[in-house]
Every structure is written in C-alpha cells, then in structure tokens.
Amino acid sequence: MLKGCADKVKIFLESTRALARSQIAAEQAWQASRKHNVEIVCSDIPDLFTHSPTPAQSFIRKVHCAAQEFNKDMVVHHLSQGLANKVKTTKEITQKGSPKVNGCKSVIQKLKPSQASIKQVKKLKAQRDKGEFGWRPLATKVSKVLRVKACLAPETVRRLCVEIKVKKL
Structure with a gap:
C-alpha cells in the first residue's frame, strides 16, 4: 500500500487500531512508512508515528500499540469465553432436558x-x-x-x- 504513495504523503487514520491490531504489525507499518517517506497521522495520538521520534515518542508508540494488542486479545478472550458458555448452556438445555x-x-x-x-x-x-x-x-x-x-x-x-x-x- 505504501509503495504506491508519492513522497511526502500523509495518511490520516481514525485511530491506531485502524492501522494494526498487533504491536509488531504497527512497528512494521511505521518502518515501511519511514522507508517510503509516507507520514501516518492517527487522530487519537497525532505524533505517534513521526519519522524522527524522540525516545519518549518511541516508548509511547510501543506502549500504545502494545495496549491496542492487549485490548484486542481481551476482546477475543471474552468473545470466545462467551461462546463457550453459550455452547455449555445450550448442551445443558437440549441434552439434559431443562424445562x-x-x-x-x-x-x-x-x-x-x-x-x-x-x-x-x-x-x-x-x-x-x-x-x-x-x-x-x-x-x-x-x-x-x-x-x-x-x-x-x-x-x-x-x-x-x-x-x-x-x-x-
């Protein structure tokens, strides 16, 4: 996606989550944006993907992307747990003769x-x-x-x- 962009292009995103759901993928996208000279601007933290970050900005980027990944993992966990509970109660109702x-x-x-x-x-x-x-x-x-x-x-x-x-x- 970034290869086809012209130099000094800005890509605006709704949030960091729209860019990547994992910390590694976000870092890879940031590396690719630096390589192709494309600036990524997220509305939740605009300076998150700057091309020449300070150590604090790098730390915040990594922590924020890790928090996004944690949030995704928790959602997946809750959904799978809810699905397992639904399967369990459905089996109890249909196979154990619940009224x-x-x-x-x-x-x-x-x-x-x-x-x-x-x-x-x-x-x-x-x-x-x-x-x-x-x-x-x-x-x-x-x-x-x-x-x-x-x-x-x-x-x-x-x-x-x-x-x-x-x-x-």
Missing part, C-alpha cells in the same frame, strides 16, 4: 399430556424409529393424540420425543 428451551416452556409444560398420551407418543416414536413413517406423519399423529388444534411441527415433535426420553416419562 425451558430458548426462554420458552417445553411442549410437555404447555400441553400437560396425560401418562396415557405419553405412552401413545412413545409407541408412535418407536414405530417411526422402525421406519414405518417419517417425522411429518409422526407430527400429525402426535397432534391427534395430544388433541392439538393445529398440527405440530416435525421439529417440535422431535424435541418432544427427546424430552420424553430424557425425563423418562
């Missing part, structure tokens, strides 16, 4: 089926597992067994079957 799925009550909590209805659903699920029919016909049959006005979605019936299996109803 709420994505903040909603489960089908069993909403419909409150009797033990006889649950036994019929188990039999229908066993037939489906044998290959007698697919999820859509199972959804239609389970809707009739549970006396639901509208036909349940196949995914809802699948979750219902998992919940019955997990809770051992």
